[in-house]
Amino acid sequence: MFPTPTLLLCTTLAVTAPALVPAPASAYVSPNAASLETGRGATLTGTVLDRTGQPVEGVLVSVADRSALTDARGEFRLYGLPAGEVTVTVTGLSIKPVTQTTTLQNSQAQTLQLTIEEAVRELAGVTVAAKATRYAPEVDGTTVTAGKKNEVVQLSKLDANLVVNSSRQVFAKVPGITVWESDGSGQQINVATRGLSPNRSWEFNTRQNGYDISSDPFGYPEAYYNPPLEAVERIQIIRGGGSLQYGPQFGGLLNYELKRGPRDKKVEFETSNSVGNNGLVSTYNSLGGTVGKVSYFGYYQQRVGGGWRDNSEFNIRNAHANVTLQATDKLRLGAEISHLYYVIQQPGGLTDAQFYQDNVRRSSRARNWFSTPWTIPAFTADYQFSDRTRLSLKTFGLLGERNSIGLASSVGVNQPDAVNPATGQPANRQIDRDRYRNLGAELRLLTDYGLLGQQHTLAAGLRGAGAYLTRRQLGKGDTGRNFNLDLQAPRFGRELDFRTRNYAAFVENIFRVGSRLTLTPGLRLEVIDNDGRGYLSLNADGSENRLTQDSRRKVLLYGAGAEYRLTDQTNLYANYSRAFRPVTFGDLTPPATSDVIDPNLRDATGYNAELGYRGTWADVLTFDVDAFWLHYNDRIGTLRRPVPGGAAGQTQQFRTNIGTSVHKGVEAYLELNLIHALTRNFQLPRLDVFVSSAVLDARYTQLRTTTLTAGNIQEGDLKNNRVEYAPKYTHRVGATFAYKTFSTTAQLTRVAQVYTDANNTVAPNAAATTGRVPGYSVTDVSATYRFAKRFTLRGGVNNVFDKNYFTRRSGGYPGPGLLPADGRTWFASVGLKL
Template identity: 85%
Template sequence: MRRSSLLLSSLLLAAGTTATPVAAVASPLHLRHDEPGKGATLTGTVLDPAGKAVEGVLVAVGERTAVTDARGAFRLYGLPVGEATVTVSGLSIRPISQTVTLQSGQPLTLKLTIEEAVQQLAGVTVAAKSLRFAPEVDGNTITAGKKNEVVELDKLDANLVVNSARQVFAKVPGVTVWESDGSGQQINVATRGLSPNRSWEFNTRQNGMDISSDPMGYPEAYYNPPLEAVERIQIVRGGGSLQYGPQFGGLLNYELKRGPKDKRIQFETSNSVGNNGLLGTYNSLGGTVGKVSYFGYYQQRVGGGWRDNSEFNIRNFHGNVQFQATDKLRLGAEISHLGYEIQQPGGLTDEQFYNGDVRKSSRGRNWFSTPWTIPAFTADYQFSERTRLSLKTFGLIGERNSIGLPSSVSVALPDNENPATGQAAARQLDRDRYRNLGSELRLLTDYDLLGQQHTLAAGLRVAAANLGRRQQGKGDTGSDFNLDLQAARYGRDLSFRTRNYAAFVENIFRVGSRLTFTPGVRLEVIDNQGRGYLSLNADGLENQIRQDSRRKVLLYGAGAELRATDQTSFYANYSRAFRPVTFGDLTPPATSDVIDPNLQDARGFNAELGYRGSWKNILTFDVDGFWLRYDDRIGTIRRFVPGSSTATQQFRTNIGTSVHKGVEAYVELDLVHALTQNFDLPHFDVFASSSFVDARYTQLRTATLSGSNLQEGDLKNNRVEYAPKYTHRFGATFAHKGFSTTAQLTRVSEVFTDANNTVAPNAAGTTGRVPGYSVTDLSATYRFAKRFTVRGGLNNVFDKNYFTRRSGGYPGPGLLPADGRTWFASFGVKL
């Protein structure tokens, strides 16, 4: 055992594994036999010497891997029958190994115990892959047959201080990023030609729980955790709709770091500086004492921003406690809080962008803030090695506050930016308040049928969300952040209520050792209600609205995965998806506008076919083709007022369909080792992440008034807004001993910003084409003396002027420049 462990340790270290050694005791608990020709299943737990679960370590059989959960448990399905070596590796532990004989049809269960945990060895090359594919069951999520990615942030060279999304998601093909917030607070991402606006086409979660304003009525993610505190990001494309509901983009889940299981106390700090006055600090404390494990962090960053009038002060706090009540029951409580004030520099016209200083701003009094508090309670019960139950109850106490001048920079306002005259214009004050409560119960169980082991996942969801929206209030004439209303009432005061009930079931059926088939179904029940007044007349009377909608949505789909070799597999998936009617869709922009009382949710499907895997620890790849259909898109069309042949009105209803189809490809090659087969040499990994998307309307009804007649039209074949034809990211990482550095090039095609595919910009810069762009980033990490880390980077190395979006309202209006060249440097210590 000692000899095999040392040999395995040497091989893993030569291959660049960041693990440090451990001895182990491995004992099979039971072994069952069945007919030959069927796949084998391996389950088990990894424990420390005190018998406590070890979370987050990698368990591998050949190229098949799984990561242990909070209970130290792992599962590997469909393994080849026969003798196999099981290895356990991870940061701060020495690899352990155990040789077992796998029999067909029934599971073998192991208990693996590490003897010690030590600090990372000096001189070990750090070159672990930052992107991997999830196993068939990832935690309590089924991913078999679905396109998915797991981004592990500790293995990235990236600017995590300001949440650089284009670096963090670089290896996820097809991710579109809006770069209009240099503070990094707003993460705006999407895939497959969908809108990146605050990631609202994703079902966005933290630790598996809701963090957006209201997934069923206002799915914008104003809160995103600081990426310095995130362990990994889990992405499941459209197939995630069956387990998590809307949206078309699938699941985007941030999983936070946890305290170590083998230490009573561990402290980590990382402090950063950068240009434009950037200062950041991240501090965490965690550990395990008896049956209680705990973890918490405080993160703050302040800066002046790359553009004028873009100061920010962002503060994040998180704390969680886990209590192992019994061998089977684990209880937890956590809370996350965000507080910040960000100055909004507003938009630019095209003339200002191309002929003037792109860093200038003519809006010095616009501010934005979204204080966000997310409490949660969890309970996990392990009935047996095969069956576990998870209950998550979560809430939201949040706000969205803005004060400023919302008009375009091309619109003159009296003394609008000249407070010295004493006649500055009063600012507009808008405030939202969110109060949400939800609970999700999930069951995951393995069971035997016809000589095979299969996996069932089922769940229930109950959620309530309440939004109070007050807009068009009269703010002060100052320039600081001030939320005091200067009038008796807001110009608009609305309240929205959502009640959501859902149930789902999904099952992995295993056929032999190589094929899985995973059907699923989900039923959503949604009850929306809107009350309040849209505006006030001159006499003070309210123009009230009353909106009610109750509907059921049935989602269904199926996935299949065929393992071509031990390291590669084909996968295919078809899943229905929908996007609920939002509260914005129910709020007419003017009192003369009308909302269709039969307005429907947008519905459609995702379909994908791909091939993914790895080869000899040298090559990793994933190539797929996809087809996304987005029916019943919501928009506004002019029509005659019912009963009149002359008067017209704007009518908000379902007006169109779009089809998004394309190819996504990711490949990463360990170039030096592929050429030399000498794993003692430094690593030089190159990667390419590309997507080609053709997103077009197959129908989009229009109507224009010509004299006294309405002329109907159709924007069929026009490209969908903000859907780039291609998105390419190429990069290379050099790693030797404790040092690694990554260079990355991003190329994105031009996009249109409206369904008319307008090319020439208007005077305000709110419509018109967004040109394609290229941008280069460089980052580096150096770990030394076991506990110290230095990071640094240069974003937009060649100081390119570009922009990724135009805005018709918040936070513009106008085109919103991306940041030019910026740099950061961090120094961290772990004790």
């Protein structure tokens, strides 16, 4: 069948439910619900499973005037229900409602397990489809999402190029996501929202299975590691409201949740093998299952290719393993480890003249290479005190590196890097190396309690983390062409050591007012300790220009969300949450020894606010429309100022807080099941048409500048200039046709022009590092076909019309210059599941 019924089925469903069937311990539902001090009413908890025992996520469970969506574990909770015999209804997009009766008692919680089975008529081969993108229930695992703008992307429901992590396809139905497309290997996922910078997703708090995976969220938040999307079950996105539970950044939470072993099989093997143009070859293989109380899963993925541009070779290897032990009915223990190793050739940037002269695929940067070996271990413990209280502990670490070698100081095919222009001999390349050693733990508590006749939910947590960065830069490399990190000089030109300590506590509470309204206030306290030591450069006599930086501060975040259910399947939501972006190690490191860092440099602070309406209508329309306002204070930049106590006319660069920006706009996602809407015959094929759109106005309300003219410093203000890399609009429209076990999706992406600097420079400079990035359109088509129950064929074409475009300019690494996006590429995959 297509796809596996994990979300919403459009067949006729039958629900079988013994009156009180205890759910499996792994589903976190107590088999013997104790009496709750609820004040009034009964509580119903439970799980919805498919016929294979897998949880069904995103279906609506309703009793009387109460309803709840099932979460990723198939769980639901309903509070304040009437005593006596009630009817439990399970509904979802494109399914006929099914019901079950049970008896409830006042001041007691009961547990129900519902099993969904496809009707016999499905054997004739009806269309089975599901929504790939939706919003989460008000409690998703141990995460509170009530009153927050959020999306959950189910990757198994997508027709997309997951082989090379095609971000514009994966996030197509998440309105407002902007993507930098300058890495044809697909290893770097560069995404952002609401006019923030997409650079390595550093404005998101990027996680895997709920724990940190970036270099250092509070010192160097770049996400060099992203799991292969073929191994990802779903992606969880919470906009700015995620800051209360997860801390920085302004973008909120971006969490990759990996696949797990099936609960109904002892062994399940899956393989997917792919080819594409430019020498792309990829293999993904996984093994998982459940034996007794032990569940396990692991995968290995490798992809190699030549890249669309010259000098773009890559070899990427990912591996992961996890094991879970259901130690008791209440305690579950887990351990997992992820490992990444790759070597990628970097083709460098182009000038605008080279790009528009149709030299877009050419490159002379044959000696630039990049690698980030990454190992992430994690240990988890989940304890279910009762059906209303759950405790979760995650401990995690990071052993990682960022390594590069090359010549990145010149741009364009007219300046080859194979020789030193002055001597005609091969030039020594530059080596830069970072080493990361991180360790942290997060403890989260989720509990339901009764107050004033209503059931409420409290989420609280503690965090402690330490991160160590050893930075070695400006090293003298060899004169060869291959990846080689052997240093040709006794010392690096720059050596720095940075340390971060972070402690945090948060609390959020869902207060339920009546049967339709929830209020969710929250607080978070961050304690941050950064320091840096080392030398910035070496003098001719070998002496060091030292750096000593220390920063200790506390940050209090607060906010509140509200959600009002207008109907069983639609709600209004609103949220206001404070957020901040910590001063990074890059902000603390002057680019030149004469530059000065403000000793009172402050974190960027501000808030996200949003108001929206979302839900489904008539089982054929899904929608989420919201207006937002993002306020970004204390942005960091550089000003020129007189040297304190210096001679007349002597100046220096001074890095400090220089301005504020405001980002406001509208985000909209609508998806209509067109054929079923017109015919109301859910046995016909599906044709889902969607629009995912964002209109944005991101401007500086203040941005101080200085210029040096005839020895005098002139002050200015870039007030009302547009924020760099913040497009006025991002539109994605498309359609998915699904019939029996075949589906295909076509989408068009249209993005407006952006400026690459705060001066809003239009004409590019000679190095192509500043200047406008023109707007562009790009079309993608992908298809999936499942047959013989075990086999899957996938294929697609990205950039169908072979458009030449680019999404960013680089001022340094890995350019400098404009970095072209890939032209037309294709892939084909054959998969097998046993």
